[in-house]
Amino acid sequence: MDGIFLQQMINGLTLGAVYGLIAIGYTMVYGIIGMINFAHGEVYMISAYLAAISLAVLAYFGLESFPLLILGTLLFTICITGVYGWVIERVAYKPLRNSTRLAPLISAIGMSLVLQNYVQISQGARQQGVPTLLEGAFKLNIGEGFVQLTYTKVFILIAAFVGMALLTYVIQYTKLGRMCRATQQDRKMASILGINTDRVISYVFVIGAAMAALAGVLITMNYGTFDFYAGFIIGIKAFTAAVLGGIGSLPGAMLGGLILGVAEAQFSGMVNTDYKDVFSFSLLVLILIFRPQGLLGRPHVAKV
């Protein structure tokens, strides 16, 4: 294995881990109410702003140690972004729970425009940036070439996988997770059995937003720059990852993200950067032709 291939693998995995984190929000909401939350990309964008605000405030109070800084930022960003997720559900979805399927779709697109413009007006249209938090990198010599891996990327990989593991634990082994799964399987039956399904749906939006917030902090650390339009491209990519892995499936979202990230990186490296998106979407089409439910999705069974 040569250094270039390995470096592209690392590039792809860090990008893919972040796609996966955002894809979780799409897939969870779809799993539970059968809707695509088009405002989810904007939730990520808002979390990037919150992360920058929190970093600035903490630095102002003289906090300099990296672990404390990042812990404080994560806590702050996840909490506030969770509130955004909850409010989005309240405003754009709940009032339309029993209307036609298209209505909440349109209201989510509206929500996304509102959030974008709200950030543009309140924070300005300029590019924002944060200074580099973790400098330095590991350097591995492999044969002729070398692989360079910044500490930030290592942190991103670890944080993303810890986040995903934590979420898997919550969904599989806690009471909240059981409630979520029950609501996903049959909302009516779950509510007959005494589960407050409206509240579960709210929780799902909050969890999705929290994962997007984690991604927001990590991406802000890694690239250091964002603007009010940052949620658009990455939102579309994450949505693609969710569909690729099988929308509605949690491990599917993570796997879809990683596959998409690695596919993009390796294709740019070996063939051409201009057409990397063409390649990713062709891959999506191919997978959907042979597995319409996505890689790990369950086939849709028509209920009579």
Added chain:
Amino acid sequence: MSQMIFSKGFLALAVTAAMGLSSLAQADLVIGVAGPHTGANASFGEQYWRGASQAAEDINAAGGVNGEMIKLVKADDACEPKQAVAVANRLVDQDGAKGVVGHFCSSSTIPASEVYDEAGIIAITPGSTNPQVTERGQPGMFRMCGRDDQQGIVAGDYIVDTLKAAKVAIIHDKDTYGQGLADATKAELHKRGVTEVLYEGLTRGEKDFNALVTKIRAAGAEVVYFGGLHAEAGPLVRQMREQGLTATFLSGDGIVTDELVTTAGGPQYTKGVLMTFGADPRLIPDGKPVIDKFRANGFEPEGYTLYSYASLQTLAAAFAGAGANDPAKASAWLKANPVQTVLGKKEWDAKGDLKVSDYVVYAWDDKGKYHQQ
């Protein structure tokens, strides 16, 4: 059918009424300032607006143009071609603009100029460098800056003569300006006998170029030439340094803003970045009093600010020279007469290009500022 005729008639009535209103309000000479006032390139829009506002203030204080006061109208295209056409139509129809300072992105200037040409008004762009801007035979289209085929020659020669690099990677952003500039540089390199080791496009709006950086590294490039804007140049140069790629980074006039440092994550990444741009207007003695005025207001007239100032000066001079606020006469006058601007004395050829362009190379230092080499 009759209903359709009726609605058309009503529309015509409404349009006439609107036109009547705008002509009533026209005791002023309306000039549009079109550029990306929002979006990723908003810092350039701000430079345009600051420059033009200061110029309007100074010209109006000196009595205006042919007895009329200049009134500026902000037109935001966000560097999107579709929006550029929409705001161009608004400037022409609704605001009754007779002249335009703008736009910024060549991909916006080109479609918008079609609207201005049809309406017969005069437009001068402080910053659009793609050759096509003035190559379409429009009588009212002018430039305050050079062209990419001139800029590319300077960049290509610099790579060969000063950097003495044999392995060059050319990256562009697949946009009219970025790819046009990259192609101009590529053509000059070919002429000088250097073939690029890599020629690829990235996507505007993305932030992760790690895969591309690894590829540049694998190609063994000593110089990376980038045709594009600072929003992508910043992350690109940062990711190059993070992956241990020390190749020289050279770009064009699309990164002339302090925001490059913000998008790169600090001056430690932009240190040593090179770019081509017109000779620093802040070093031209003609501009001294104007520059002092900007600084007194707490704004450093960087990048295109003085170009925008000079553009409005030129429009005012052309209208004054023509003796009437008539765009067609002003265009004809401008092609025959030189104008003394804040950038020095400028002359235009029959296409609307500057007769002399003065591209030089700048370098960014470790404090996040750029200096003429």
